[in-house]
Amino acid sequence: xxxxxxxxxxxxxxxxxxxxxxxxxxxxxxxxxxxxxxxxxxxxxxxxxxxxxxxxxxxxxxxxxxxxxxxxxxxxxxxxxxxxxxxxxxxxxxxxxxxxxxxxxxxxxxxxxxxxxxxxxxxxxxxxxxxxxxxxxxxxxxxxxxxxxxxxxxxxxxxxxxxxxxxxxxxxxxxxxxxxxxxxxxxxxxxxxxxxxxxxxxxxxxxxxxxxxxxxxxxxxxxxxxxxxxxxxxxxxxxxxxxxxxxxxxxxxxxxxxxxxxxxxxxxxxxxxxxxxxxxxxxxxxxxxxxxxxxxxxxxxxxxxxxxxxxxxxxxxxxxxxxxxxxxxxxxxxxxxxxxxxxxxxxxxxxxxxxxxxxxxxxxxxxxxxxxxxxxxxxxxxxxxxxxxxxxxxxxxxxxxxxxxxxxxxxxxxxxxxxxxxxxxxxxxxxxxxxxxxxxxxxxxxxxxxxxxxxxxxxxxxxxxxxxxxxxxxxxxxxxxxxxxxxxxxxxxxxxxxxxxxxxxxxxxxxxxxxxxxxxxxxxxxxxxxxxxxxxxxxxxxxxxxxxxxxxxxxxxxxxxxxxxxxxxxxxxxxxx
Amino acid sequence: xxxxxxxxxxxxxxxxxxxxxxxxxxxxxxxxxxxxxxxxxxxxxxxxxxxxxxxxxxxxxxxxxxxxxxxxxxxxxxxxxxxxx
Numbered sequence: 275x276x277x278x279x280x281x282x283x284x285x286x287x288x289x290x291x292x293x294x295x296x297x298x299x300x301x302x303x304x305x306x307x308x309x310x311x312x313x314x315x316x317x318x319x320x321x322x323x324x325x326x327x328x329x330x331x332x333x334x335x336x337x338x339x340x341x342x343x344x345x346x347x348x349x350x351x352x353x354x355x356x357x358x359x360x361x362x363x364x365x366x367x368x369x370x371x372x373x374x375x376x377x378x379x380x381x382x383x384x385x386x387x388x389x390x391x392x393x394x395x396x397x398x399x400x401x402x403x404x405x406x407x408x409x410x411x412x413x414x415x416x417x418x419x420x421x422x423x424x425x426x427x428x429x430x431x432x433x434x435x436x437x438x439x440x441x442x443x444x445x446x447x448x449x450x451x452x453x454x455x456x457x458x459x460x461x462x463x464x465x466x467x468x469x470x471x472x473x474x475x476x477x478x479x480x481x482x483x484x485x486x487x488x489x490x491x492x493x494x495x496x497x498x499x500x501x502x503x504x505x506x507x508x509x510x511x512x513x514x515x516x517x518x519x520x521x522x523x524x525x526x527x528x529x530x531x532x533x534x535x536x537x538x539x540x541x542x543x544x545x546x547x548x549x550x551x552x553x554x555x556x557x558x559x560x561x562x563x564x565x566x567x568x569x570x571x572x573x574x575x576x577x578x579x580x581x582x583x584x585x586x587x588x589x590x591x592x593x594x595x596x597x598x599x600x601x602x603x604x605x606x607x608x609x610x611x612x613x614x615x616x617x618x619x620x621x622x623x624x625x626x627x628x629x630x631x632x633x634x635x636x637x638x639x640x641x642x643x644x645x646x647x648x649x650x651x652x653x654x655x656x657x658x659x660x661x662x663x664x665x666x667x668x669x670x671x672x673x674x675x676x677x678x679x680x681x682x683x684x685x686x687x688x689x690x691x692x693x694x695x696x697x698x699x700x701x702x703x704x705x706x707x708x709x710x711x712x713x714x715x716x717x718x719x720x721x722x723x724x725x726x727x728x729x730x731x732x733x734x735x736x737x738x739x740x741x742x743x744x745x746x747x748x749x750x751x752x753x754x755x756x757x758x759x760x761x762x763x764x765x766x767x768x769x770x771x772x773x774x775x776x777x778x779x780x781x782x783x784x785x786x787x788x789x790x791x792x793x794x795x796x797x798x799x800x801x802x803x804x805x806x807x808x809x810x811x812x813x814x815x816x817x818x819x820x821x822x823x824x825x826x827x828x829x830x831x832x833x834x835x836x837x838x839x840x841x842x843x844x845x846x847x848x849x850x851x
Numbered sequence: 852x853x854x855x856x857x858x859x860x861x862x863x864x865x866x867x868x869x870x871x872x873x874x875x876x877x878x879x880x881x882x883x884x885x886x887x888x889x890x891x892x893x894x895x896x897x898x899x900x901x902x903x904x905x906x907x908x909x910x911x912x913x914x915x916x917x918x919x920x921x922x923x924x925x926x927x928x929x930x931x932x933x934x935x936x
């Protein structure tokens with residue numbers, strides 16, 4: 275089947291979803307009022323609460339939620355064939371992610387700009403808050419460990435991408451200095467930095483000496499490395515140590531020095547990446563060679579497909595962004611439709627092109643099945659396949675394949691590194707908050723909390739032997755990531771449903787996706803925790819069994835609370851204006 | 852055409868600078884809060900030898916002080932020495 279046709283169908287459905295469904299939700303269900311005084315005006319403080327133009331806010335919201343995750347999930351999920359992944363991305367975005375992101379934004383706007391975390395505390399109480407913190411702690415620990423492995427893996431597979439990625443650091447520090455100290459505008463310096471990075475990528479792709487190939491320094495793939503490890507494992511070790519030192523420094527420096535300027539450069543990369551991919555698709559006009567559906571024996575698509583593609587269809591983290599920052603900046607209540615719903619659609623567009631880049635890569639369906647031979651192979655190689663597929667699309671823009679793959683690898687590593695920076699910083703905040711809750715003042719110190727975050731992440735990566743070899747210990751816990759994230763989305767949808775029911779509105783629009791997503795999450799968890807990882811299961815794993823059981827108990831607890839709160843006729847827990 | 856391009860670039864720059872502006876404003880606000888604490892520490896029971904001089908700044912800071920206590924979730928001024936509302 276022709277890939278442009280599939281992309282057109284997907285984009286057209288997204289358009290219909292925005293044009294009609296979001297209009298119905300905005301006007302008939304949320305009943306957005308253009309005259310409502312939003313928290314941005316009511317509590318305006320020039321910092322958190324600032325009325326912002328809806329187009330600017332959409333751009334900011336979209337760049338905050340789009341990153342490596344909407345690329346990674348779909349690139350793995352095509353294992354079950356492209357059609358299930360396509361259907362879930364398109365309809366998941368229209369009926370689940372759209373109302374979830376839009377709903378959390380509208381709910382937060384009507385509740386003084388409070389975040390879903392705070393609103394959930396009011397619903398499930400103080401114990402709920404602590405459990406909430408632990409769940410997010412486990413989530414960010416997994417993100418740290420897996421993204422460190424992903425970056426190390428990409429550095430080993432695409433050694434030409436190392437130099438451009440590292441050159442971004444001094445460039446970012448320079449921009450930080452120019453913007454902060456000398457009040458220069460940031461567009462020109464960040465575009466210059468981007469140009470320098472891509473120029474370095476082009477040079478590194480052509481000149482082998484500029485490719486920092488750590489494996490070859492230890493005698494190639496068969497060579498002997500350090501401490502009795504092979505060359506590849508030693509290279510992993512070296513990269514992970516370098517990355518951990520980097521994130522320690524990055525997450526303790528003031529944000530304007532490194533993280534913010536890096537974000538300016540990376541926000542351009544999102545636009546460049548999307549332009550390369552969609553224009554490349556238009557010019558190469560490729561055929562989809564991967565099978566429509568792929569019968570598998572090891573891992574069933576039901577329910578794992580709905581957990582594997584989280585960002586790109588529906589993700590709990592988006593609710594945190596919607597209600598955490600975007601809701602405090604909404605100028606008019608009616609803007610929530612464009613910012614929230616169209617923000618989710620933007621990410622759906624990224625997930626759609628990720629699917630198409632992978633499924634047009636292989637010359638035949640047989641070649642696809644050979645590469646995607648098992649779920650483990652799909653998980654380990656998904657991102658690499660996306661980069662190769664994307665660079666094949668970029669050849670349509672007359673960019674040579676080796677340069678295109680280097681540039682796409684640089685884009686993906688930059689996204690992953692931004693997620694790593696942010697999640698180490700987030701982990702530091704959570705450790706500090708737990709220190710405050712349990713009265714351990716030492717944990718509230720920045721360097722103590724950061725050291726715990728970095729050392730525990732490095733230990734998770736390096737100590738256990740993960741399913742993808744040395745250095746992939748983070749993947750041991752990774753099966754829990756999707757479920758914990760979807761649980762978060764379920765809680766947000768539940769909060770919106772309660773709010774709508776109290777207002778006597780049509781709450782089925784959020785209750786149905788909530789039941790769907792919680793059912794899939796519980797199904798996947800029970801199947802994995804009790805039938806696979808338990809001591810009587812086929813694949814006993816104590817670590818996963820214990821963590822999985824904790825999250826499962828939490829999920830069931832939320833369900834019980836949900837039913838009781840939904841049946842409760844007297845509104846006392848969640849008051850809205 | 853050129854006008855449209857300029858508008859597009861201005862919009863684009865505003866998008867990428869939005870979170871940055873927030874971070875800078877947050878840092879400045881934290882510095883201001885610390886400065887307030889130093890100026891009016893006497894009211895919290897911390898001796899301040901230059902209290903009489905810092906009091907002269909009071910009329911210039913009353914609005915910011917009002918914003919501060921609202922932000923901290925207090926509808927009325929918590930300090931009996933400062934009556935702003």
